[in-house]
Amino acid sequence: MGLEFYLAPNNMTADTEDYMAISSNTNSYSIEDVFDHMTREGSTITKAEALASFEEISQGIINLIRQGNAVVTPLFNIRSGISGVFEDEDDNFDPNRHQVRINLSVGSRLRPITAEIDPQKIKARERQPDLEYFYDDATDTKNDVITPGRGARIVGELLKFDEDDPTQGIFFVNKDDASETPVDESILKNKPGELIFIVPTLPAGIYRLEVRSIIFNTTELRTGALSHELTVS
Known part of the structure; x- marks a missing residue:
């Protein structure tokens, strides 16, 4: 290559x-x-x-x-x-x-x-949040389990978002009913390469993790999703 x-x-x-x-x-x-x-x-x-x-x-x-x-x-x-x-x-x-x-x-x-x-x-790729992995602090695991109420971390690229814009942020999307739960007020670190936060209350189920943001020098909302499904037991 x-x-x-x-x-x-x-x-x-x-x-x-x-x-x-x-x-x-x-x-x-x-x-x-x-x-x-x-x-x-x-x-x-x-x-x-x-x-x-x-x-x-x-x-x-x-x-x-x-x-x-x-x-x-x-x-x-x-x-x-x-x-x-x-x-x-x-x-x-x-x-x-x-x-x-x-x-x-x-x-x-x-x-x-x-x-x-x-x-x-190569063909230009659209700039959007790129989620490399999700780390769950309570279980010390990656791309596997979600523990509501405990610390978590997302590592990747172009992750930073405007915390004052409700359309941007970290969202847990329930696989069964497509309901969305945002991370509202527990953002501890909001950087392009890393997000640290407290997981919100989530019912048991399987979730898709998304980060939505308006990338610098762009105007439209863009979404990046983790390639692994996450579970709340």
């Missing part, structure tokens, strides 16, 4: 006819996944050895950067800098006006890889 992308209007330029490429690859890998790949069958290094080496390398880089140094590696380059405006040459660093920043750039071994990535244009 190559680098999938679709085109969307470019609001950053004066030309209203311009479009920009939006990458849509959804696979994201952690350092643990990298270690699993490194230590596959036939490898001469164990996962424990890989973890230990990574920690030592990471701490070494952190120590050098902390001292104000730059670190140049084949994969990436790191250096620190200072942002903010100084009033004159006698002005000093003021944490209220200035900030130390860490800057990263591509290293020599990664730079040529761009020529090997195959861009593949």
